[in-house]
Amino acid sequence: MRVLTAEQMRELDRRTIEEIGVPGVVLMENAGRAVADVLCREYADLSPGPVLILCGRGNNGGDGFVVARLLLDRGWQVETLLLAEADQVVGDAAVNLRALRNRHGKITVVADEESLRTELARCQPKLVVDALFGTGLNADLRGHAVMAVAWINAFAGPVVAVDIPSGVAAGSGRQLGCAVRADVTVTFAAPKLGHLLHPGAELRGELRIADIGIPQRLAEDLDESCFWLTAEVARSLLPDRPCCGHKGTFGHLLLIAGSRGKSGAAVLAAKAGLRSGAGLVTVAVPGSQQAIVAAAVPEVMTEAMAEDQGKIASAAADALSRLTVGKQALAIGPGLGQSSSIQTLVTRLLDDWKGPMVLDADALNVLADATETLRRRDAEPLVVTPHPGEMARLLGTTVAEVEADRPSAARDFARLRDVVVVLKGAPTLIASPAGELAVNSSGNPLLATAGSGDVLTGLIGGLLAQGLDSFAAARLGVYLHGAAADRLRCRIGDAGMLAGELAAEIPPTRQALKGGLLC
Numbered sequence: 241m242r243v244l245t246a247e248q249m250r251e252l253d254r255r256t257i258e259e260i261g262v263p264g265v266v267l268m269e270n271a272g273r274a275v276a277d278v279l280c281r282e283y284a285d286l287s288p289g290p291v292l293i294l295c296g297r298g299n300n301g302g303d304g305f306v307v308a309r310l311l312l313d314r315g316w317q318v319e320t321l322l323l324a325e326a327d328q329v330v331g332d333a334a335v336n337l338r339a340l341r342n343r344h345g346k347i348t349v350v351a352d353e354e355s356l357r358t359e360l361a362r363c364q365p366k367l368v369v370d371a372l373f374g375t376g377l378n379a380d381l382r383g384h385a386v387m388a389v390a391w392i393n394a395f396a397g398p399v400v401a402v403d404i405p406s407g408v409a410a411g412s413g414r415q416l417g418c419a420v421r422a423d424v425t426v427t428f429a430a431p432k433l434g435h436l437l438h439p440g441a442e443l444r445g446e447l448r449i450a451d452i453g454i455p456q457r458l459a460e461d462l463d464e465s466c467f468w469l470t471a472e473v474a475r476s477l478l479p480d481r482p483c484c485g486h487k488g489t490f491g492h493l494l495l496i497a498g499s500r501g502k503s504g505a506a507v508l509a510a511k512a513g514l515r516s517g518a519g520l521v522t523v524a525v526p527g528s529q530q531a532i533v534a535a536a537v538p539e540v541m542t543e544a545m546a547e548d549q550g551k552i553a554s555a556a557a558d559a560l561s562r563l564t565v566g567k568q569a570l571a572i573g574p575g576l577g578q579s580s581s582i583q584t585l586v587t588r589l590l591d592d593w594k595g596p597m598v599l600d601a602d603a604l605n606v607l608a609d610a611t612e613t614l615r616r617r618d619a620e621p622l623v624v625t626p627h628p629g630e631m632a633r634l635l636g637t638t639v640a641e642v643e644a645d646r647p648s649a650a651r652d653f654a655r656l657r658d659v660v661v662v663l664k665g666a667p668t669l670i671a672s673p674a675g676e677l678a679v680n681s682s683g684n685p686l687l688a689t690a691g692s693g694d695v696l697t698g699l700i701g702g703l704l705a706q707g708l709d710s711f712a713a714a715r716l717g718v719y720l721h722g723a724a725a726d727r728l729r730c731r732i733g734d735a736g737m738l739a740g741e742l743a744a745e746i747p748p749t750r751q752a753l754k755g756g757l758l759c
């Protein structure tokens with residue numbers, strides 16, 4: 241499902257009005273009707289209210305006037321507070337303010353904190369509709385809007401936000417000063433980034449997406465495309481499992497991982513590689529770790545590499561090159577540790593191996609200096625899976641700067657280095673070298689545990705081995721990883737998952753996804 245920025249939404253509105261010829265008031269009527277329909281459907285038990293509708297001076301407030309008029313028509317008691325002077329309301333919003341007045345709706349202009357306090361104390365609503373600010377908010381909330389938000393957030397009954405909770409920036413999900421916490425948000429045409437990125441993702445409550453008459457095909461011309469990685473999208477990426485397939489059909493993954501004290505990372509990634517559905521997994525580990533890994537995962541093949549102080553040594557270069565023969569994908573990084581030998585080995589593999597490959601953890605450091613190596617690779621794009629700290633190191637910036645604009649960080653690095661970036665976090669973002677961005681919809685705090693990144697690397701590696709292209713494997717891997725944690729949360733709660741349990745949960749999650757049981 242496509243995700244829009246505030247500017248893209250404005251562009252689609254404009255083109256629908258100017259090119260298609262649908263008047264703005266029709267779009268506003270459709271928007272207001274969609275909200276009224278949600279209220280009548282989901283809060284029928286609170287009818288006839290009263291409903292309090294808080295409106296701002298822009299078109300978000302205009303939608304609020306439509307909601308007020310339609311709810312009056314449907315027998316609700318409605319109070320409308322306008323937090324602006326009536327002459328500040330212009331255009332389509334002014335048309336609907338007039339229509340509400342003509343319908344004898346009760347509209348009270350509250351120009352300051354004093355009158356707002358008085359009106360809020362008088363209203364006693366059962367339900368509140370937030371139509372103060374929408375996608376046009378461009379600065380921190382000030383004045384009596386701040387008081388209105390605080391009052392809404394202290395209100396005990398349900399709060400429904402029109403388009404986006406007031407105070408949430410539609411392009412980033414950031415809170416501009418303060419923001420409404422809604423139970424339900426009804427947005428129009430498509431979700432906005434601000435609905436999916438935190439804190440907007442929590443503040444919006446349940447998201448309802450309403451068609452207001454903006455043709456989907458207009459979105460196809462937009463420069464930057466961003467998609468919500470829903471179950472439906474993930475399902476479309478699942479690789480085939482032909483009945484006559486054998487283990488060779490489903491690919492052979494070479495995992496290069498582990499060091500003294502970190503053999504568990506290799507074990508977890510190896511298990512996830514197999515749980516992803518790959519036919520065969522070979523794990524190359526420092527010789528001293530081979531028995532540990534082989535005992536922990538008897539289903540994988542293990543290869544002992546020359547080692548230096550517990551880490552794979554540069555003397556292993558030729559052996560590793562030989563091991564790549566006949567493999568469909570490589571996964572490099574979990575628990576490798578950091579050393580100049582590791583840098584040399586990974587750089588050589590980047591040069592020699594033209595097939596799909598996922599790099600994580602310690603292997604990522606190589607990329608900071610490998611611009612030229614990556615440019616001349618002429619191979620399937622790499623998948624890299626940094627957390628914000630690693631992303632900051634790769635971009636030569638700070639974690640705070642990465643966190644301030646996660647979509648740009650992921651996109652910039654993907655374009656610059658011609659790689660698929662999986663920027664871990666809540667939510668995880670996946671960016672392609674072509675500039676596409678996917679925002680994951682699955683996952684929860686259970687994933688914040690040791691080894692969960694190793695599981696993701698093995699999972700993506702296993703999907704690459706099954707023939708998925710890099711962007712598809714990264715998206716499906718990220719979705720399944722989060723969805724497996726979501727299933728576990730239903731059973732064990734939101735703390736205390738072991739990463740090994742996550743790997744074991746991948747097959748039933750995949751099956752549930754296939755059967756349409758995830759949404």
Ligand SMILES: NC(=O)C1=CN([C@@H]2O[C@H](COP(=O)(O)OP(=O)(O)OC[C@H]3O[C@@H](n4cnc5c(N)ncnc54)[C@H](O)[C@@H]3O)[C@@H](O)[C@H]2O)[C@@H](O)CC1
Pocket residue numbers: 250253264267268271296297298299300301302303372373374375376377378379380381382402403404428452
């Ligand atoms: N044709 C359209 O453009 C449609 C717009 N729709 C609605 O219109 C909304 C966008 O409307 P607008 O662009 O008018 O903007 P908003 O209604 O979001 O409000 C912004 C208004 O407040 C002012 N403002 C911005 N930041 C402020 C701040 N911090 N403090 C005080 N005032 C501030 C702006 O100058 C503008 O007048 C959408 O969210 C949606 O609800 C829908 O009616 C569908 C059709």
Ligand SMILES: [K+]
Pocket residue numbers: 300370371372373374401402403404405406
């Ligand atoms: K709003």
